[in-house]
Amino acid sequence: MIFKKKSNPHMEQVEVGYSREQFLTSQAFxxxxxxxxxxxxxxxxxxxxxxxxxxxxxxxxxxxK
Structure with a gap:
């Protein structure tokens, strides 16, 4: 799934979606x-x-709690 964020009406910023497994193997976290x-x-x-x-x-x- 690809998420689109509209910050500028003339330019769309596309943010790619990743799976849970990809985040768990990522070195970013x-x-x-x-x-x-x-x-x-x-x-x-x-x-x-x-x-x-x-x-x-x-x-x-x-x-x-």
Whole structure:
């Protein structure tokens, strides 16, 4: 799946989606972040890197019950 973000009406920025497995094997994330990715992302779906980073930050900053 490809995500399109419109920041300029004359130019579209296309953001590519990646699978959960691709994020888990990526060197862009630490071991702790990969643990979080394995919990928060659903298998079979595709995500942009910025969306995953945002979800990781939300997970890290959530309150404890």
């Amino acid at each position: 630490s071991g702790v972040e990969k643990d979080i990715i394995s919990v928060i992302l659903e298998e079979g779906l595709r995500y942009s890197k910025s969306d995953v980073q945002e979800e990781i930050n939300k997970f890290k900053n959530r309150g404890v």
